[in-house]
Amino acid sequence: MDLQKYRQPDLINHVIDDIKKHTASVKFMEVCGTHTMAIGKWGIRKLLPKKIKLISGPGCPVCVTPSSVIDELSKLKKVTIATFGDLLRVPGSSGTLEKARALGLRVEVVYSPMEALELAKQVETIFVGIGFETTIPGIAHTIKIAKQQNVSNFSVLPACKLVPPALEALIAGEETKIDGFLLPGHVSVIIGSAAYNFIPQKYGIGGVVTGFEPLDIIVGIKKLLENLDQPQIINEYERVVTKDGNKNAQAVMFEVFAVQDALWRGLGWIPNSGLSIREEYAQFDALKKYGLRITDIPENPQCRCGDVLQGKIIPPSCTLFDKVCNPQNPVGPCMVSSEGSCAAYYKYER
Amino acid sequence: MSKMCLAIPGRLIKNLDGNKGIVDLGGVSKEISLAFIPNAIEGDWIIIHTGFGLEIMSEKDAFEMINILQEAYK
Ligand code: SF4
Numbered sequence: 001m002d003l004q005k006y007r008q009p010d011l012i013n014h015v016i017d018d019i020k021k022h023t024a025s026v027k028f029m030e031v032c033g034t035h036t037m038a039i040g041k042w043g044i045r046k047l048l049p050k051k052i053k054l055i056s057g058p059g060c061p062v063c064v065t066p067s068s069v070i071d072e073l074s075k076l077k078k079v080t081i082a083t084f085g086d087l088l089r090v091p092g093s094s095g096t097l098e099k100a101r102a103l104g105l106r107v108e109v110v111y112s113p114m115e116a117l118e119l120a121k122q123v124e125t126i127f128v129g130i131g132f133e134t135t136i137p138g139i140a141h142t143i144k145i146a147k148q149q150n151v152s153n154f155s156v157l158p159a160c161k162l163v164p165p166a167l168e169a170l171i172a173g174e175e176t177k178i179d180g181f182l183l184p185g186h187v188s189v190i191i192g193s194a195a196y197n198f199i200p201q202k203y204g205i206g207g208v209v210t211g212f213e214p215l216d217i218i219v220g221i222k223k224l225l226e227n228l229d230q231p232q233i234i235n236e237y238e239r240v241v242t243k244d245g246n247k248n249a250q251a252v253m254f255e256v257f258a259v260q261d262a263l264w265r266g267l268g269w270i271p272n273s274g275l276s277i278r279e280e281y282a283q284f285d286a287l288k289k290y291g292l293r294i295t296d297i298p299e300n301p302q303c304r305c306g307d308v309l310q311g312k313i314i315p316p317s318c319t320l321f322d323k324v325c326n327p328q329n330p331v332g333p334c335m336v337s338s339e340g341s342c343a344a345y346y347k348y349e350r
Numbered sequence: 351m352s353k354m355c356l357a358i359p360g361r362l363i364k365n366l367d368g369n370k371g372i373v374d375l376g377g378v379s380k381e382i383s384l385a386f387i388p389n390a391i392e393g394d395w396i397i398i399h400t401g402f403g404l405e406i407m408s409e410k411d412a413f414e415m416i417n418i419l420q421e422a423y424k
């Protein structure tokens with residue numbers, strides 16, 4: 001099978017040899033959780049010379065959902081909460097949606113926002129709108145259809161996040177000096193590789209959009225090293241990502257949503273990194289319908305997810321890691337989803 | 351474990367009215383929205399996420415991606 005070409009040890013070693021020729025000490029951030037997982041699974045960190053550090057970014061929409069979202073949802077009575085399964089085990093300040101469901105909260109796991117809309121035709125339903133650009137257009141489209149079909153039982157809690165503004169905030173953050181980004185494949189299908197051009201232009205940092213194979217990732221690292229002097233955005237995932245992305249999807253997204261500041265778990269408020277539902281669709285805005293508020297409530301002070309998500313520490317530096325916090329008993333969101341940084345380290349790099 | 355932000359390839363086996371279609375996901379048929387790729391036709395390989403087609407891709411790329419996903423998540 002063709003795929004073998006992405007796995008050949010010879011080829012991988014060859015690229016690693018090229019990488020070893022570079023002498024710079026650098027820190028690259030892999031933005032996407034699926035990359036974090038692949039890096040762990042294929043032992044890529046161990047193959048790289050020590051002076052090349054890979055740090056994990058805020059690449060999982062579940063990980064960055066603030067606990068107040070869980071808390072607010074947990075209060076809802078007589079409404080069915082429809083959500084992607086990933087969210088069930090994310091801790092709020094007093095437990096998860098899974099636990100709340102055991103105590104009587106009505107929670108249904110759906111695969112698609114359209115499924116939630118169907119559910120709303122029977123019972124009052126609130127869909128938890130989490131996700132990055134990969135997911136947002138589908139949620140926007142569903143809201144449009146709800147309006148066309150006049151489904152009054154349906155609303156969406158807008159907690160979606162935009163990736164490029166978060167990257168900008170991470171670059172601007174004083175503590176983490178990032179020398180390059182491995183950019184997420186599936187977010188880029190929608191926004192296109194050109195959406196990151198501001199990073200080299202404004203900040204002089206390069207990025208590579210890559211797929212999820214070991215060779216994809218290693219070649220991505222090699223390209224970042226080669227372009228340190230002339231930083232640019234390179235698309236190594238032309239299998240599915242174009243320069244401009246999917247314009248239809250972008251149009252629907254901004255027809256329904258307007259850009260606003262958003263609260264990221266572990267990172268705080270980031271300007272222009274979130275979305276609110278536009279006035280024309282206000283009847284489907286769960287924040288208005290139920291008077292919900294997404295606020296910055298203190299997390300468990302010992303959990304260092306915030307520092308992990310900003311690349312300030314690696315998971316084993318958290319005192320709870322593997323002692324109190326593990327995938328069966330996650331304290332913070334980075335341990336919850338299988339692609340959170342702490343979960344990836346727990347599984348592959350302990 | 352659902353993988354929320356992953357997109358997976360499937361083959362469009364039927365176009366339906368109103369920008370919808372039926373895709374074959376390794377033997378399982380599922381209805382999806384084609385709102386973002388209205389030009390997709392039967393036989394196309396499509397990258398799918400939460401019930402929406404995001405982009406049309408080549409057969410070769412689709413096979414490659416299916417293998418990657420099977421390998422990574424078995
Ligand atoms: S190990 Fe657990 S407590 Fe520590 S940062 Fe990770 S998720 Fe938070």
Ligand code: SF4
Nearest residue numbers: 033060337353354355
């Ligand atoms: S667990 Fe994985 S697939 Fe799910 S939201 Fe997080 S990164 Fe995406």
